[in-house]
Amino acid sequence: MLLKGKTALVTGGGSGMGKAISKLFNKEGAQVAIVDLNQEAAEWTAKECGTAVLPIQANVAAEEEVERAVNQTVKHFGGVDIVVNSAGVPMAFTPVEEVSIEQWQRTMEVNCTSIFLTAKYTVPFMKQKNSGAILNICSIAGVRARPGLNAYCASKGAAIMLTKALAIELAPYRIRVNGINPGPADTPMLSKFLHGDEEQIQRDTKEIFLSSVPLGSLIQPEDIAEAALYLCSDQAKIVTGEIVNVDGGRGI
Numbered sequence: 671m672l673l674k675g676k677t678a679l680v681t682g683g684g685s686g687m688g689k690a691i692s693k694l695f696n697k698e699g700a701q702v703a704i705v706d707l708n709q710e711a712a713e714w715t716a717k718e719c720g721t722a723v724l725p726i727q728a729n730v731a732a733e734e735e736v737e738r739a740v741n742q743t744v745k746h747f748g749g750v751d752i753v754v755n756s757a758g759v760p761m762a763f764t765p766v767e768e769v770s771i772e773q774w775q776r777t778m779e780v781n782c783t784s785i786f787l788t789a790k791y792t793v794p795f796m797k798q799k800n801s802g803a804i805l806n807i808c809s810i811a812g813v814r815a816r817p818g819l820n821a822y823c824a825s826k827g828a829a830i831m832l833t834k835a836l837a838i839e840l841a842p843y844r845i846r847v848n849g850i851n852p853g854p855a856d857t858p859m860l861s862k863f864l865h866g867d868e869e870q871i872q873r874d875t876k877e878i879f880l881s882s883v884p885l886g887s888l889i890q891p892e893d894i895a896e897a898a899l900y901l902c903s904d905q906a907k908i909v910t911g912e913i914v915n916v917d918g919g920r921g922i
């Protein structure tokens with residue numbers, strides 16, 4: 671029970687890594703606010719957890735919705751000790767001249783601005799306790815570029831730097847801020863990086879993603895959850911500003 675007595679707010683908790691993190695954190699004793707754009711998905715994750723979970727529908731790119739989600743969490747559980755930013759959007763390989771400004775902005779807002787917003791509204795509660803842990807699910811694409819992933823790579827590179835900027839700013843309050851760079855992961859998001867029909871996507875997943883992982887398999891959401899548990903628990907009490915690649919060696 672590494673998180674006994676803690677309250678965690680997990681964005682993107684309705685699917686993939688956020689779902690696996692919500693379930694593991696709850697199993698390890700945390701009360702969990704499961705925040706997702708998709709209400710049904712958040713509720714589904716809540717059903718798969720034990721007790722002490724709160725599904726919340728919110729868009730993490732909208733300031734007033736983040737503020738509402740944080741206030742709901744604090745009202746329901748009495749505080750917030752841990753934030754995991756897992757909500758994100760992919761982009762299918764697109765030449766830069768074909769990327770619309772709307773796609774660029776949405777990618778930056780969901781993948782990076784959301785980290786600023788959850789920090790803005792949860793840090794005051796963490797400062798009151800002089801402790802806290804923030805974990806940002808970034809991406810190996812934030813340090814190793816791929817052609818046609820321009821906006822996605824930029825958003826994740828920004829997320830990595832924001833993680834470090836927050837870590838140095840919040841260290842005097844003993845609020846730790848870390849990141850994980852997943853490699854290609856076996857979640858509903860993976861196929862959305864690709865174009866084409868089902869058969870093409872299956873072939874490209876193997877050729878593009880699987881072949882890029884030295885350990886030879888896609889990353890499972892549970893692999894990310896295990897690393898998240900370490901970074902958000904007191905086992906990592908002296909770790910901050912760190913970005914851990916959980917990527918099967920893709921980042922080497």
Ligand SMILES: NC(=O)c1ccc[n+]([C@@H]2O[C@H](COP(=O)([O-])OP(=O)(O)OC[C@H]3O[C@@H](n4cnc5c(N)ncnc54)[C@H](O)[C@@H]3O)[C@@H](O)[C@H]2O)c1
Pocket residue numbers: 681682683684685686687688705706707708711728729730731755756757758759760780807808809810811851852853854855856857858859860
């Ligand atoms: N899957 C991969 O290969 C991979 C690799 C590296 C990094 N990542 C990153 O890991 C994180 C988790 O990805 P995943 O693979 O679990 O994806 P996923 O698509 O399975 O889950 C993402 C969740 O985020 C939610 N979401 C999207 N936009 C939102 C918004 N505006 N507000 C609230 N919720 C929103 C979705 O509804 C969904 O439930 C993302 O940040 C992603 O960029 C994924």
